[in-house]
Amino acid sequence: MFAYIVRRFLIMIPTLLIISALIFFIIELPPGDYLETYIAELKQQGEKVDPSQIEFLRQEYGFDKPVVLRYFHWLGGMLVGDFGYSFEYQLPVTDVVGERLWLTVLLSFVTIIFTWIVAFPIGIYSATHQYSWSDYGLTFVGLLGLAIPNFLLALVMLYLANIWFGTSVGHLMAPEYLDKSMSWGKFKSIMEHLWIPVVVIGTSGTAAMIRRLRANLLDELQKQYVVTAKAKGLKPFKALVKYPLRMALNFFISDIGSILPSIISGAEIVAVVLSLETTGPLLLDALASQDMYLAGSFLMFLATLTVIGVLVSDIALAILDPRIRLAGGATK
Amino acid sequence: MRDGHPNSPLPAPGAEMPHFVSDKPFDPRSVERLTPAQEKVYLASQLKLMWWKFKQHKVAVVCGVFLLVMYASTLISELIAPYNLHTRHVERIFSAPQAIHLFHEGSFVGPFVYGANYKLNMETLKREYTENKSDVKKVRFFCSGDAYKFWGLFDANFHFVCPPKKGTLFLFGTDRLGRDMFSRIVYGARISLTIGLLGVSISFILGIVIGGLAGYYGGWFDMIVQRMIEVLQSLPAIPLWMALASIMPSTWGPLIVYFGITIILGILDWTGLARAVRSKLLALREEDYVVAAQLMGANPKRIIGRHLVPGFMSHLIASATITIPTMVLGETALSFLGLGLRPPITSWGVLLKEAQNINVVALYPWLLLPVLPVILVILAFNFFGDGLRDAADPYK
Numbered sequence: 001m002f003a004y005i006v007r008r009f010l011i012m013i014p015t016l017l018i019i020s021a022l023i024f025f026i027i028e029l030p031p032g033d034y035l036e037t038y039i040a041e042l043k044q045q046g047e048k049v050d051p052s053q054i055e056f057l058r059q060e061y062g063f064d065k066p067v068v069l070r071y072f073h074w075l076g077g078m079l080v081g082d083f084g085y086s087f088e089y090q091l092p093v094t095d096v097v098g099e100r101l102w103l104t105v106l107l108s109f110v111t112i113i114f115t116w117i118v119a120f121p122i123g124i125y126s127a128t129h130q131y132s133w134s135d136y137g138l139t140f141v142g143l144l145g146l147a148i149p150n151f152l153l154a155l156v157m158l159y160l161a162n163i164w165f166g167t168s169v170g171h172l173m174a175p176e177y178l179d180k181s182m183s184w185g186k187f188k189s190i191m192e193h194l195w196i197p198v199v200v201i202g203t204s205g206t207a208a209m210i211r212r213l214r215a216n217l218l219d220e221l222q223k224q225y226v227v228t229a230k231a232k233g234l235k236p237f238k239a240l241v242k243y244p245l246r247m248a249l250n251f252f253i254s255d256i257g258s259i260l261p262s263i264i265s266g267a268e269i270v271a272v273v274l275s276l277e278t279t280g281p282l283l284l285d286a287l288a289s290q291d292m293y294l295a296g297s298f299l300m301f302l303a304t305l306t307v308i309g310v311l312v313s314d315i316a317l318a319i320l321d322p323r324i325r326l327a328g329g330a331t332k
Numbered sequence: 333m334r335d336g337h338p339n340s341p342l343p344a345p346g347a348e349m350p351h352f353v354s355d356k357p358f359d360p361r362s363v364e365r366l367t368p369a370q371e372k373v374y375l376a377s378q379l380k381l382m383w384w385k386f387k388q389h390k391v392a393v394v395c396g397v398f399l400l401v402m403y404a405s406t407l408i409s410e411l412i413a414p415y416n417l418h419t420r421h422v423e424r425i426f427s428a429p430q431a432i433h434l435f436h437e438g439s440f441v442g443p444f445v446y447g448a449n450y451k452l453n454m455e456t457l458k459r460e461y462t463e464n465k466s467d468v469k470k471v472r473f474f475c476s477g478d479a480y481k482f483w484g485l486f487d488a489n490f491h492f493v494c495p496p497k498k499g500t501l502f503l504f505g506t507d508r509l510g511r512d513m514f515s516r517i518v519y520g521a522r523i524s525l526t527i528g529l530l531g532v533s534i535s536f537i538l539g540i541v542i543g544g545l546a547g548y549y550g551g552w553f554d555m556i557v558q559r560m561i562e563v564l565q566s567l568p569a570i571p572l573w574m575a576l577a578s579i580m581p582s583t584w585g586p587l588i589v590y591f592g593i594t595i596i597l598g599i600l601d602w603t604g605l606a607r608a609v610r611s612k613l614l615a616l617r618e619e620d621y622v623v624a625a626q627l628m629g630a631n632p633k634r635i636i637g638r639h640l641v642p643g644f645m646s647h648l649i650a651s652a653t654i655t656i657p658t659m660v661l662g663e664t665a666l667s668f669l670g671l672g673l674r675p676p677i678t679s680w681g682v683l684l685k686e687a688q689n690i691n692v693v694a695l696y697p698w699l700l701l702p703v704l705p706v707i708l709v710i711l712a713f714n715f716f717g718d719g720l721r722d723a724a725d726p727y728k
Contacts, residue, residue: 018563026572030579147657147710149664152684152703159693257566265570269665273688283571284669287578299571306566 004318012311019303020078024071027296038087074293078300084293088286093297096282101301103172103190104267104278107197108305111263114202115209116252122206123213123248128240130218142210145203150266151273154200158274161196172197172276197274201266205259209252216251220244250321256313260306268302382646385723392719395712402709406522413515414493414501416478417678421500421510423450426459429505429513429698436468444470445501458695469496505698507686516678517702523679525709527594528659532652534598539605540648546606547613548636554610561603569600573662577671586677593672597659608651612644646724654717657710664706680706 035058065073074084083093122142126135173189220226221244229239271280279298286295343349359365366374376384387393405412421427430445447467451460477494481487495501504513546557576596580589616622617640625635666672667681668688675682683702686692692699 014559015563015566018559019567022563023575026575026579029576030581143711143714144707146714147707149661149668149684149703149706151665151668152687152700155687155690155693156700159690162690261566261568264568268568268571268574269669272669284574284671287575287671295575299575302571303567306568310566 001318005315008311008314012307015307016304019307020075020300021071023296023299023303024074027292027299028067030290035087074296078297083297083300086286086291086294088289088291088294093294096294097279097297097301100277100279100282103276104264104302105305106190107172107194107201107267107271107276107278108260108263108309110194111198111201111205111267112256112259114198115205115259115263118202118206119209119213120252123210124217124240124245126210126214127217127221130214138210139214142207144207146207148203150200150204151269153203154197154270154273157196157200171274172278197267197270197276200270201263204266205263208262209255209259212255213248213251217244217248220247250317253313253317253320257310260309264302264306378642378646382723386719389719389722391715392722395715396719398712399709399716402521402705402712403525405518406525409519409522410480410482410488411490411492413512413518414477414491414495414503415512415515416480417511417516417519418676419478419511419515421506421512423510424448424461424500424502424506425508425510426696427461427500427502427506427510428696429701430500430502431463432471432503441468442470444468445496445499447499469499471496471501504701505696507699513683513698513701516683517680517705520678520680520683520702521705523590523673523677524660524663524681524706527590527597527663527679528656530591530594531597531601531659531663532656534595535601535605535655536648536652538598538602539652540609542602543606543609544613544636547610547617548632557606557610561607564600564603567600569658569662570665572600573597573666574669574671577666586674589673590677593663593666596666597662601655601659604655605648605652608648609644612647613640616640616643647721650717650721650724653713653720656717657713660706660710660713 035054039054077084081094083097085091086093086096089096122138126138129135172193173186174193221240223244226239226244229242230236234242267278268280268283270276271278272284275281279302283295283298285291286298373381427448430448432443432445434440434443436444446463446465447469448461449464451462452458453460472494473492475491475494476489477491479487479489493501502512502514504517506512507516542557546554573596576599577593580592584592622635622639625639630638663672663679664681664684667674667679668684670685673679673682680702684700684706687699687702
């Protein structure tokens with residue numbers, strides 16, 4: 001078991017390295033850099049640009065160095081917790097990002113839990129009542145969740161929540177808590193606001209999960225051991241819960257790896273629409289203004305979050321399912 | 333009686349039997365011969381088998397027809413839309429959808445709309461249009477209306493449906509410039525529907541080439557491709573799309589942006605297909621018929637092109653169909669965020685950008701209507717793709 005976990009950790013390192021190189025490549029792609037945008041902006045406002053000052057800034061931020069060197073500088077910085085400098089905010093990236101990271105983690109975590117809670121009973125029901133009207137109906141509702149664009153659902157839900165419950169529009173907490181540190185009141189306020197994005201982001205993931213759970217459970221239910229169990233006179237409920245469901249549970253854990261990227265994706269868009277205090281809106285701004293280290297760190301962070309999520313699900317699966325740790329090797 | 337009855341067909345026991353040869357024509361394959369019905373099934377081409385199997389999936393057939401109609405409509409958008417893409421009605425800004433009536437005061441008139449009275453609500457500053465019940469305006473069919481350049485090639489003014497003379501026909505209402513939403517949605521289909529197809533074609537080509545090479549050559553190349561796919565699949569797509577889309581400079585023309593977006597959508601999507609190609613190639617390589625072909629001296633090129641690719645092509649097309657909805661949604665999301673297509677190009681995502689803030693939902697909910705075709709098309713593609721995937725394996 002220990003060896004398996006160590007091996008999984010070691011596999012993670014090259015993955016993250018490739019991701020970091022990819023992300024750095026992407027944020028380096030746009031022609032020009034932040035300073036050029038900045039100079040153009042100053043010129044537009046009619047201000048004089050002092051070439052020596054620009055040269056100083058260029059050296060300060062390392063824009064005069066070759067790309068490869070800057071990549072390693074960035075990479076090395078991240079290892080010691082220095083994510084670079086945000087030009088837009090004139091602050092270290094860590095200070096800008098701060099709380100938003102944790103709210104993103106919280107949002108993704110709660111969304112996954114929500115997805116499970118909804119998908120689990122519906123999936124089991126659909127599988128045990130295959131081809132019934134309720135099965136078709138639930139499948140259709142699930143597909144509808146998949147088909148409605150997240151951001152639009154967010155808008156409509158926001159509107160309804162505002163009318164029915166008087167929840168303040170947008171944001172992840174009531175306005176008075178925005179820059180306060182964590183307290184009971186703030187926590188409560190976050191919880192009140194959290195359900196809208198959670199439901200909105202959860203819908204698409206839930207639909208996919210229901211379909212997969214249904215398929216998996218159906219496969220399992222057709223196996224001979226279930227027939228044997230039923231033939232021996234086991235009660236239908238026990239014949240469902242004792243083994244087939246446990247098999248399906250494994251899949252629930254392993255599926256985090258595939259739904260987490262889509263949840264984080266969805267969270268970004270929904271966050272922009274609802275102006276949540278997560279990474280979404282800031283990432284959009286950073287991308288628009290070529291604030292490359294901020295954007296890069298956000299992307300890196302989101303990617304790391306998914307990679308760690310997959311790692312956790314793999315390890316949890318190895319603990320639950322002896323076949324995986326005995327077989328060895330990567331699970332995916 | 334041992335001698336048997338004289339009329340018995342059997343010879344007496346022990347009696348010598350005459351040598352008998354049937355003079356009927358002899359067909360050594362008579363047992364194996366198929367009935368015409370069987371023959372139809374056994375000798376049917378794979379395409380035919382797939383079609384039979386696909387036909388059984390009623391929902392998929394309906395969805396397929398729906399999609400076909402939608403795509404066909406993009407060919408004649410100009411004829412279907414009652415107005416042009418950019419026709420503005422300054423006096424009818426933010427008009428709600430107009431209802432089509434059939435009966436006026438109990439008598440049948442045929443499809444018509446009532447004229448509208450306009451009033452600015454001074455409290456909410458909302459434009460309010462009320463129906464003028466005495467003003468009956470008949471909708472015209474197969475008529476001449478707004479002039480347009482069909483496919484940008486030649487001038488015409490023929491429409492299937494036109495607004496009444498001196499009247500208006502806003503089936504889905506109008507936007508902030510008084511442009512007819514229905515017409516804009518019809519035109520938007522052109523962009524939104526083709527972007528998915530183009531994006532899928534790009535990911536299809538990438539998937540087949542990269543997956544095919546990985547599956548065929550194996551070794552270190554396979555190893556690298558496998559890692560790449562794992563990495564790409566573990567990345568959240570939309571933030572990456574956002575990053576890639578923001579690379580496109582704002583000075584680019586609309587057409588280049590359009591192709592840029594399709595490439596961005598395709599570039600992250602090929603991983604699933606490449607995986608499918610690779611695993612299929614690895615599995616099929618071990619099949620008996622491939623070994624047979626090898627023994628008969630077929631070269632690798634012929635084996636891949638003649639024996640392997642047709643074996644999984646149908647399967648691939650089916651899996652590609654299922655990824656089209658993701659692309660349509662991706663374009664919608666990017667355009668909505670302002671990173672995708674920009675006016676004057678009109679896609680459903682661009683139309684939805686108008687509905688970006690909550691006031692719109694409250695005051696002018698019909699601006700959300702472009703979401704309707706998005707939902708329908710995505711549902712249709714899902715069911716159609718499911719049916720296609722089942723049909724792709726007709727022997728199951």
